[in-house]
Amino acid sequence: MTDAVGVLRALHHGRGAGRGPLVLPGPWDAASARAFEEAGFPALATPSAAVAASLGYEDGATPAAEMFAAIARITRSVSVPVSADVEGGYGLAAEELVGRVLDAGAVGVNLEDSEDGVLLDPRAHADRLAGVRAAAGGALFVNARVDSYLRGVADPEEAIARARLYVGAGADCVYPIGVPPEHLPLLRSRIEGPLNVAYLPGGPSVRELGRLGATRVTFGPGLMHRAMAAVRDIAGQVRRSS
Incomplete structure (x- = not known):
C-alpha cells in the first residue's frame, strides 16, 4: 500500500458526528487479520494480549522476537494498514524499536505508560515517546x-x-484504557487530537462511544475471546457427536 501511515493518519481525522468513530478490530494471527480485512475494515490494530494467547503466553510474557514475528505474519497477510501493540517496547532503544516495528510491516505503534503494574513517570515517558517519534520520522x-x-x-x-504531555511529545493519538464512559466528554474537551477508547461488552455501543468523544474504538483481546468461545462451542458439539 502506498503511504500506509498517511492512510492510517487520515482515517483518524475529519471524522464528523455523522461518520462515527474509526473502528479497528484486533487480529491475533494471519487468519483473523484476513477475516477482518475481508469484512471491510480499513485498518487493523493488534492487541498484545490476544497475540500472546495465540502464541501460548500470558499477557505481557511474549518474547519480543515472537511478538514481532507474529506482527509480521499479520501485516503480510493483509493490504490495509496495521498498528502494532508492542506493550512497553521490550526495553529497546527508540531507534531499534522503530526499526523492528517497521521491519515487521506495521505503520502504527501502541506504547504503554506502566510497567509491572506500576505507572511510569509521565515526563520520562513523554521523552520516550518523543524519541520514538523522532526515530520514526513520521513513518509510524x-x-x-x-x-x-x-x-x-x-x-x-x-x-x-x-495525555496532554504525550500529545505534546508528538503522539498522534492517546488511549486512556479503562476510562469510565462518563469521563469521556471531559477528556474529549481537554485533550487535543484523536482519542482511542476500548469497547467493552455490556458498555456503551461503538456509536455511543463516538458520541461521548471517542475518535477510535478498539477491542483489546475481546474479539479473540469471542472467537474462542465459538471454538469451544464447536469442540463441544464435535465431542458430543463422536
Whole structure:
C-alpha cells in the first residue's frame, strides 16, 4: 500500500458526528487479520494480549522476537494498514524499536505508560515517546496508552495531564484504557487530537462511544475471546457427536 501511515493518519481525522468513530478490530494471527480485512475494515490494530494467547503466553510474557514475528505474519497477510501493540517496547532503544516495528510491516505503534503494574513517570515517558517519534520520522502513527485508570487512579485529571504531555511529545493519538464512559466528554474537551477508547461488552455501543468523544474504538483481546468461545462451542458439539 502506498503511504500506509498517511492512510492510517487520515482515517483518524475529519471524522464528523455523522461518520462515527474509526473502528479497528484486533487480529491475533494471519487468519483473523484476513477475516477482518475481508469484512471491510480499513485498518487493523493488534492487541498484545490476544497475540500472546495465540502464541501460548500470558499477557505481557511474549518474547519480543515472537511478538514481532507474529506482527509480521499479520501485516503480510493483509493490504490495509496495521498498528502494532508492542506493550512497553521490550526495553529497546527508540531507534531499534522503530526499526523492528517497521521491519515487521506495521505503520502504527501502541506504547504503554506502566510497567509491572506500576505507572511510569509521565515526563520520562513523554521523552520516550518523543524519541520514538523522532526515530520514526513520521513513518509510524504513535498511539500512547494512558494506564492511570487501569492502575487504580480514578481522578480524570491524572489521565488528562498524562495525555496532554504525550500529545505534546508528538503522539498522534492517546488511549486512556479503562476510562469510565462518563469521563469521556471531559477528556474529549481537554485533550487535543484523536482519542482511542476500548469497547467493552455490556458498555456503551461503538456509536455511543463516538458520541461521548471517542475518535477510535478498539477491542483489546475481546474479539479473540469471542472467537474462542465459538471454538469451544464447536469442540463441544464435535465431542458430543463422536
